[in-house]
Amino acid sequence: GESVGLHLPTLSVQEGDNSIINCAYSNSASDYFIWYKQESGKGPQFIIDIRSNMDKRQGQRVTVLLNKTVKHLSLQIAATQPGDSAVYFCAENVDMGSQGNLIFGKGTKLSVKP
């Protein structure tokens, strides 16, 4: 979900369920996308990335889906665990061929209930 005002959208799931976190990006020329996880008091941690010539990529327990037609990115977490509780940010690289112009989305807070 997207944030409104100063409040982060929150997704609350039961331990063991699957989680889906959504992100809308802004620039149709963006060629690279990353999902980051940020726990309280820590820096963002890389989870998974995807390039614009792909529409799906899988990692360990995570899958990223890219829909360029509607400029939408999603992160699916299988069998969500309490350690997955964090704020999740999507980021898009907006400069073709650039090594570092990441623009971050507003973030979604994932809470996992035991």
Added chain:
Amino acid sequence: DTEVTQTPKHLVMGMTNKKSLKCEQHMGHRAMYWYKQKAKKPPELMFVYSYEKLSINESVPSRFSPECPNSSLLNLHLHALQPEDSALYLCASSLGGQGSPYEQYFGPGTRLTVT
């Protein structure tokens, strides 16, 4: 070593002070970044260094002055800051090089409070 380190972890400074934030990585990455993050907000890019040269400055006020002494080190010099500059300052690095973006690895950040 897949770590980006930042010092100090916490910093409190007055508006007339001069201080520096430090960042170090030993992954052989040639691109390094400074971000600013306010509470409940995403990181915002401030500066990018590529092969030790400043390549992006996102219209950051001159009271923030970056420096890249070598490919492993990145500093952020602070002078005459304002209370609204209080935030988490994050350093990141990536493989770098033209033609293809790469994942950025972040440090734990420096929590800065300006009084």
